[in-house]
Amino acid sequence: xxxxxxxxxxxxxxxxxxxxxxxxxxxxxxxxxxxxxxxxxxxxxxxxxxxxxxxxxxxxxxxxxxxxxxxxxxxxxxxxxxxxxxxxxxxxxxxxxxxxxxxxxxxxxxxxxxxxxxxxxxxxxxxxxxxxxxxxxxxxxxxxxxxxxxxxxxxxxxxxxxxxxxxxxxxxxxxxxxxxxxxxxxxxxxxxxxxxxxxxxxxxxxxxxxxxxxxxxxxxxxxxxxxxxxxxxxxxxxxxxxxxxxxxxxxxxxxxxxxxxxxxxxxxxxxxxxxxxxxxxxxxxxxxxxxxxxxxxxxxxxxxxxxxxxxxxxxxxxxxxxxxxxxxxxxxxxxxxxxxxxxxxxxxxxxxxxxxxxxxxxxxxxxxxxxxxxxxxxxxxxxxxxxxxxxxxxxxxxxxxxxxxxx
Numbered sequence: 001x002x003x004x005x006x007x008x009x010x011x012x013x014x015x016x017x018x019x020x021x022x023x024x025x026x027x028x029x030x031x032x033x034x035x036x037x038x039x040x041x042x043x044x045x046x047x048x049x050x051x052x053x054x055x056x057x058x059x060x061x062x063x064x065x066x067x068x069x070x071x072x073x074x075x076x077x078x079x080x081x082x083x084x085x086x087x088x089x090x091x092x093x094x095x096x097x098x099x100x101x102x103x104x105x106x107x108x109x110x111x112x113x114x115x116x117x118x119x120x121x122x123x124x125x126x127x128x129x130x131x132x133x134x135x136x137x138x139x140x141x142x143x144x145x146x147x148x149x150x151x152x153x154x155x156x157x158x159x160x161x162x163x164x165x166x167x168x169x170x171x172x173x174x175x176x177x178x179x180x181x182x183x184x185x186x187x188x189x190x191x192x193x194x195x196x197x198x199x200x201x202x203x204x205x206x207x208x209x210x211x212x213x214x215x216x217x218x219x220x221x222x223x224x225x226x227x228x229x230x231x232x233x234x235x236x237x238x239x240x241x242x243x244x245x246x247x248x249x250x251x252x253x254x255x256x257x258x259x260x261x262x263x264x265x266x267x268x269x270x271x272x273x274x275x276x277x278x279x280x281x282x283x284x285x286x287x288x289x290x291x292x293x294x295x296x297x298x299x300x301x302x303x304x305x306x307x308x309x310x311x312x313x314x315x316x317x318x319x320x321x322x323x324x325x326x327x328x329x330x331x332x333x334x335x336x337x338x339x340x341x342x343x344x345x346x347x348x349x350x351x352x353x354x355x356x357x358x359x360x361x362x363x364x365x366x367x368x369x370x371x372x373x374x375x376x377x378x379x380x381x382x383x384x385x386x387x388x389x390x391x392x393x394x395x396x397x398x399x400x401x402x403x404x405x406x407x
Contacts, residue, residue, distance in 0.1 A: 025353060026396065034352075037365035041364060042386055042387070045064035047080075058106025058110070059077065059106045062076075063380040074112065074127050074132040075129070076318060081099070082325075100147065100149075108124030108125050111127060128186075129183055130194045133163050134201060136159065138204070140156040141205065141208075150211060157217040160202070161219075169187075175251070176238075176251055179231075179251065180195050190234075192249055195232075195239070199231040199235070206228070206279065228272070231272070244291070245288075245291035246292075246295050246299075247266050248261060264321075267326040270330055274289060277289075286335065290340060307350070307354055308320045311385065312369035313385075314384070317388060318387055318388060322391075327395065328399055332398070341403075349396060358373075359371045359373065367381065367388070
């Protein structure tokens, strides 16, 4: 089995390398300029309070040019503030950190499910989608890391305890035997999108159990680690293909598996393996992450010339961003083989080169999800696509900055 997996992984790596175009990596200065331009364009074009007509709209609009002021999408707000955190931790500029408190005010106010949350649970951050709340958990943990403000950490703890781990199925519940449900009001589907992020959250919270340790929602480090491993092992057993590294989408109420793979589920499985490895040192986790990465950089990218698919609208426009963020975490693990690291760095660098030279409008710094087509200056573009561009460039900047410490 291990020989078969090794041969498959080697062939996949050769295929990935063969489709890479020689675009030339961005220099660190170029990557930084693009990252600066993209995040500033995010604020100028999507942050609601940037417009004089809506000065107290502490929410990121769905499309630029105020083309869509709907509030039905909750999870992109977490990724938007994650990009702000990327920029703040990279530059330490207050123009980014000053958004935190406004965002903190805006999320429960603009959360489309807040009224139900208050009526049913006395929690304005509640949302029926477990994965949406998970992304806010992760964003809140990172804001705590950036600021040291414990209210963000405690909000993440509360959300995890009340609405995420509480959705874990008992081991004897048929047909799932574990797994975290996709929605709090629909216990019939256990999805990769709700399990991968949950494992990451539990492992991340384990780092901070000594902070405000008496908080009622806090747990011991070992409890968090055990929960992270339990979630990861369930996803690995039921939704992971050990032959090629594909992550399948879900297990339905009859036990059937939705056998299609999406880049963000690939990314969160990789991220969970990395975070748990930091505590356990179990090398099989890294083997899992490498195989899953190669499925994404190989099978899922080969059809589009060595980059992931175009993604211009809806939730799918944000999926690739999550893969880029978690791939950067894998790349920066000190124990990763240097040849594997180079392979994955080359993939990210190639993706950034294609996107910046062929897909991002150099004047507006807006991206609308097409690798080889620039958006017109006056055409509205999607928040989710812009976030994918931001996260790809921030991932490259982080690698450029941190990889020197590994040499």
